[in-house]
Amino acid sequence: MELTETKQQKQFLKESSCFSETDPEFSELFQNFAFDAVIDQGNLDNHTRMMAIISTLLGCQGIEEFTAMLPVAEQSGVTPVELKEIVYQAVAYLGWGRVRPFLSALNQYFEKQGISLPLEGQSTTTPETRLQAGIQTQVDIFGDGMKEFYKSGPEESRHINYWLASNCFGDYYTRKGLDYAQRELITFCFLSAQGGCEPQLISHAAANMKVGNDKEFLIQIVSQCLPYIGYPRSLNALRCINQAAEQV
Incomplete structure (x- = not known):
């Protein structure tokens, strides 16, 4: 019997665990929660789930898990360009000091996979046009x-x-590779995962809703990322979603 896409992802995730021999009880506990109960909650497609998890791991500085998840992301259909764009955009929200190890890890992974670097350029602006393009993007998203x-x-x-x-x-935000809805999704994940950014998180939760990522969708995103950032930051994110929903 052929496995469904979701079941294939679950199996891939479980097989990628490196603690089954040294910490079997914990490994089973975590896998049963993160790779069964959590994945079965809601109806997110695997591609969106992995974009959110990759972004969340950047936000919480989970470099080892980020590296472990790259093959899962690829298997779930996240393209090399999408992965690069997630990491690039993280610089604006996390800072280069925290993102540099992730870009190095991603480049190393691509090299092992035989993916030639640099990838095709995605920029759509010049030094002369970037300001007006950025202003228009802010207007498109926020009003x-x-x-x-x-x-x-x-x-x-x-x-x-x-x-x-x-x-x-x-x-x-003006780069190709991701659309506005995807860029607001990953920004939401960066902010919720790093914590301490609740005012900005409320603003970007509202922006998500304006570009089509509604309240129910964002709650599903928080649910899927909870195993990687824990309950306190997840509950904070839910509170920010509720506050944003009152403003939209």
């Missing part, structure tokens, strides 16, 4: 109130809002 946001705030810190438009949104 017309973002048109002048890049010029707002106290004079001594206004440049950061300018960078937010030109760098975060102009350099990253």
